[in-house]
Amino acid sequence: MANLKEVRTRMVSVKSTQQITKAMKMVSAAKLRRAQDKIIKMRSYAQKLHEMMSGLSQNIDGSPVATYFESKNSNKVLFVLVSSDRGLCGAFNSSLIKSMNYFITKEIGDNKGAFDILNIGKKGHDGMSKFKYNVADSNDGFFNNLNWADGERICQNVLNQFNEGKYAKVYLVYNEFKNAATYFNRISQLLPIAAREEAEESDSNANYIFEPSQGEILEDLVPRSLKTTFYSALLDSNASEHGARMTAMDNATENAQELLRSLSIEYNKARQAAITNEILEIVGGAEALENG
Amino acid sequence: MQIEILTPEETLFAGEVTSLKLPGAKGEFQVLNNHAPIISTLTKGTVVCTTKEGEKRFEITSGVAEVMNNKVIVLV
Numbered sequence: 057m058a059n060l061k062e063v064r065t066r067m068v069s070v071k072s073t074q075q076i077t078k079a080m081k082m083v084s085a086a087k088l089r090r091a092q093d094k095i096i097k098m099r100s101y102a103q104k105l106h107e108m109m110s111g112l113s114q115n116i117d118g119s120p121v122a123t124y125f126e127s128k129n130s131n132k133v134l135f136v137l138v139s140s141d142r143g144l145c146g147a148f149n150s151s152l153i154k155s156m157n158y159f160i161t162k163e164i165g166d167n168k169g170a171f172d173i174l175n176i177g178k179k180g181h182d183g184m185s186k187f188k189y190n191v192a193d194s195n196d197g198f199f200n201n202l203n204w205a206d207g208e209r210i211c212q213n214v215l216n217q218f219n220e221g222k223y224a225k226v227y228l229v230y231n232e233f234k235n236a237a238t239y240f241n242r243i244s245q246l247l248p249i250a251a252r253e254e255a256e257e258s259d260s261n262a263n264y265i266f267e268p269s270q271g272e273i274l275e276d277l278v279p280r281s282l283k284t285t286f287y288s289a290l291l292d293s294n295a296s297e298h299g300a301r302m303t304a305m306d307n308a309t310e311n312a313q314e315l316l317r318s319l320s321i322e323y324n325k326a327r328q329a330a331i332t333n334e335i336l337e338i339v340g341g342a343e344a345l346e347n348g
Numbered sequence: 349m350q351i352e353i354l355t356p357e358e359t360l361f362a363g364e365v366t367s368l369k370l371p372g373a374k375g376e377f378q379v380l381n382n383h384a385p386i387i388s389t390l391t392k393g394t395v396v397c398t399t400k401e402g403e404k405r406f407e408i409t410s411g412v413a414e415v416m417n418n419k420v421i422v423l424v
Contacts, residue, residue: 094357101354104421108387108414204356264416267388268373276389276412280423287356 060330063323067316074312080144081305084298088236091295094202095233098291102284109277112270119271121278123219125249133164133171134192134223136214136246136286138230138293139180141199145301148231148239149179155241156229157187172223176210176290202294204287211286215279218247230289231296237303239296246285249278349381349418351397353406360406360424361397368420369396370413385416395422 135156139149164170172192175181181194195210218226226247231239266273351368353360368379371393390411397404411424 097358098356100359101356101423104352104354105423108412108421108423111387111414263385265384265386265388267386272373273387273389273412276410280412284356 060323060326063319063326067319067323070312070315070319074309074316077305077308077312081302081309084302084305088295088298088302091291091298092233095288095291095295098284098288102281102288105277105281105284109274109281111264112274112277119274121271121274124215124247124278124282127248128218128221128224130221130224131170132223134174134214134217134226135160135171136174136176136226136228136230137180137184138228138289139175139177139183140293140297141178141197142301143179144304145297146304148297148300149177149183152229152231152241153180153183156243159227159229159243174210174214177293198290199294199297202290207287207290208283211283212279214286215247215282223247228286228289230293231300232289233292233295233299236299239292239299242289244289246282249282349379349383349420351420351422353395353397353422353424355424361404363399365397365399367398369394369398370422371395371408372413379415379420381418383415383418385414387412387414390422390424395424 137152137156139152143149160171168189172190173180173184174192175184175194175196176198178196181191181196184191193213195206198206214226217223225245227243228246229241229243232242233239349365349368350363351365352362366381370377370379370388371390373389373391376393377388390408390413392409393407395406395408397406406424408424411422413420413422
């Protein structure tokens with residue numbers, strides 16, 4: 057039978073662990089709410105931008121924006137891996153890396169020279185050393201202060217590298233946010249932009265004045281919309297991370313509760329055994345006196 | 349007219365204005381009520397919204413503006 061004091065110390069330590077996981081869950085819930093708020097604000101921006109673009113002529117032949125739509129003559133592919141900076145969020149990072157590896161073996165084969173990885177988030181960076189992939193760049197600690205300016209800077213670098221012909225394709229690897237408990241591993245092609253399906257004929261653009269010209273406006277809007285897509289992926293990943301951590305911490309709190317329950321049963325049993333023992337000793341002692 | 353100034357992170361301004369000055373790519377221009385529909389790119393400069401309560405200024409580095417049926421959307 058377990059020692060009474062031993063069980064009591066274990067119960068205390070489990071209880072304090074439970075308090076930590078409970079607090080972490082609460083913090084994640086608050087951060088999740090803020091992250092969702094960011095997504096909503098971003099969504100209205102993205103939607104307005106999309107509306108504006110759909111009003112413009114889709115004819116891009118010969119214009120400088122055509123470069124974003126052409127696959128480059130390069131044998132390299134870039135993966136932008138959006139992971140998290142911190143752990144304790146369940147399979148958030150490992151499942152993402154696993155699905156990226158699956159994608160790589162299926163689409164590229166096992167030639168590690170054929171692709172580069174751009175890391176956003178520390179955990180992805182840590183994971184890469186295991187596979188010995190080519191890491192083009194890493195942004196550890198990015199999510200500590202998630203903001204548009206930093207996201208834009210990274211995206212601009214990617215766009216420049218693509219336009220210089222360094223990469224044939226650029227993929228975004230991230231977790232898409234659905235709700236607090238659900239996210240999906242996503243691998244989506246950022247560049248070149250997939251040819252747009254025939255835009256529904258809108259004649260509303262007929263009476264717009266364009267300044268300076270439709271072509272030049274597109275030159276501004278196309279990279280802007282790419283950056284919007286890029287930043288949306290970062291926001292989605294951020295919200296998914298907090299959701300995943302909240303779920304993981306909720307599970308941990310529940311498990312601690314379960315453990316506490318079995319420990320307290322064990323404790324009570326041990327206590328009861330000790331009492332029974334004592335009574336037996338007293339009764340035995342009394343009987344010995346009577347008989348003697 | 350109704351205007352909305354949006355960044356990817358927040359709504360800088362939303363509401364009714366009497367006049368709006370924008371730093372267009374081809375020079376600064378002013379938008380008043382019943383302005384013709386226009387889409388213009390913006391450069392570094394100041395957006396000035398004149399409301400009934402007074403003036404509001406926003407520094408921007410780039411952006412795009414759309415004016416349509418007395419609704420202005422500025423994305424920066």
